[in-house]
Amino acid sequence: MATLKVEIVTPEAALWVGEAQALIARSSDGDFTILPEHTATVGDIVPGIVRVETSEGEVAFAVHGGYFQVETSLSEGWTNVTVLAGVAEKTTDIDVARAEASKGRAEAALGASARGESDDTPAHLVAQAALERAELRLRAATR
Amino acid sequence: MAGGQERILRRRIKSVQATRKITKAMELIAASQISRSQARIVANRPYRNGMKRIIIEAAKGDPAAAKRLLAPPEKVDAALVVVVTGDRGLSGAYNSSVMRAGERLVTSLRAEGASVRLFAVGKKAAAFYRFRGMEVEESFVGIADKPTFADARAVASTIAAPFIDGEVQQVLLVSTRFVSAGSQVVEVEQLLPLSMPDVPINDEPKKLEGYTEFEPEVEQLLFFLAPRALESEIFTALLEGAASFHTSQQRAMAAATENADELGQTLSRIMNRARQDSITTEIMEIVGGAEALRSGK
Numbered sequence: 001m002a003t004l005k006v007e008i009v010t011p012e013a014a015l016w017v018g019e020a021q022a023l024i025a026r027s028s029d030g031d032f033t034i035l036p037e038h039t040a041t042v043g044d045i046v047p048g049i050v051r052v053e054t055s056e057g058e059v060a061f062a063v064h065g066g067y068f069q070v071e072t073s074l075s076e077g078w079t080n081v082t083v084l085a086g087v088a089e090k091t092t093d094i095d096v097a098r099a100e101a102s103k104g105r106a107e108a109a110l111g112a113s114a115r116g117e118s119d120d121t122p123a124h125l126v127a128q129a130a131l132e133r134a135e136l137r138l139r140a141a142t143r
Numbered sequence: 144m145a146g147g148q149e150r151i152l153r154r155r156i157k158s159v160q161a162t163r164k165i166t167k168a169m170e171l172i173a174a175s176q177i178s179r180s181q182a183r184i185v186a187n188r189p190y191r192n193g194m195k196r197i198i199i200e201a202a203k204g205d206p207a208a209a210k211r212l213l214a215p216p217e218k219v220d221a222a223l224v225v226v227v228t229g230d231r232g233l234s235g236a237y238n239s240s241v242m243r244a245g246e247r248l249v250t251s252l253r254a255e256g257a258s259v260r261l262f263a264v265g266k267k268a269a270a271f272y273r274f275r276g277m278e279v280e281e282s283f284v285g286i287a288d289k290p291t292f293a294d295a296r297a298v299a300s301t302i303a304a305p306f307i308d309g310e311v312q313q314v315l316l317v318s319t320r321f322v323s324a325g326s327q328v329v330e331v332e333q334l335l336p337l338s339m340p341d342v343p344i345n346d347e348p349k350k351l352e353g354y355t356e357f358e359p360e361v362e363q364l365l366f367f368l369a370p371r372a373l374e375s376e377i378f379t380a381l382l383e384g385a386a387s388f389h390t391s392q393q394r395a396m397a398a399a400t401e402n403a404d405e406l407g408q409t410l411s412r413i414m415n416r417a418r419q420d421s422i423t424t425e426i427m428e429i430v431g432g433a434e435a436l437r438s439g440k
Binding site: 007009010011012013014026028029032039040041042043044067069071075082086087 | 183186187189190191193194196197200201204284291292295297336355356357361364367368371374375378
């Protein structure tokens, strides 16, 4: 049986490296699962939860957008998946209180900018992105 | 007077010792930062290498789009130069060697007839270039010591905008590469168009079988990947710059501490001699006076 090696890395650190049975995530084309002997692939990952199934259970990550690459050698029997994310965290590492607080802040900022008419000011976009990140963290942590 | 000289020397020794305390403290702080910033470079490496592999894979998938994004420009009418310096001084030649390399680059680009826009990371560059008649358009201050990925993103989006709008045809980066603890080199690198695929990625080339699939299509993918790759390159440069800065500061402060030690030693030797001299003179005077009294009897 071919092995599947998973690497989840951010610019600040390699979050998780190890052997796994499967990796489940979502690209802009839809949900996908990587199993051992998956063909070589390069793609994007939309903000969401990336799940890694290992022999000791499941490890999940909140990934705020990124890319992945699958490399496979059938003759040597290995498959590598690398997930590159600008920002990502293990779901068990998420600080729920902090995510709640930043969600509140983002909503307040959005409420303030909604009184003005334009919704594509930098401040609005920043608050929107912060809200999406906070919501993803909460979704991932309270799964 | 001999006693006056002694007092002046004592004061100088005290001031040298106070300076030594400061340089020693700075040396220790810098030393503790070196290992931390080195660890960050190591932690960043998997991301950087992964990003390179993906770009190369995507570039192989669509050579036509890759050529537009990655090929060197045919003619450069306007270029953008980013110089990565530190926020603080007292770091030996770290700041000045990067800034001088940047100055040479700007001069040579201008000699070729290109107009140059100058950006800088760090507080030191603006004054340096203003003195030489070059204006720094924007300085990113407060990020050089401990750069975060968000800082790199901010820098990337600022310097990519003129390139995307077609105002400049080339973006160049002047920064210090952290080769090892003993060697840091100032390098000029082309950031945009991305020059990555020329870089050897892996020591042992892996042979991949068959073709590579892309999700979404490769052209779209490459379009969105390019800014991420730029961010990654800038982040690496910032991290290596920070590590080089701390190394350079540690070395400079160690030299300053040693110098202060030496100076203190020399000064206390001079002071001791001056004190001895004044004591000798005093004894001579007493003896001379006693002699005069005795012979006067």
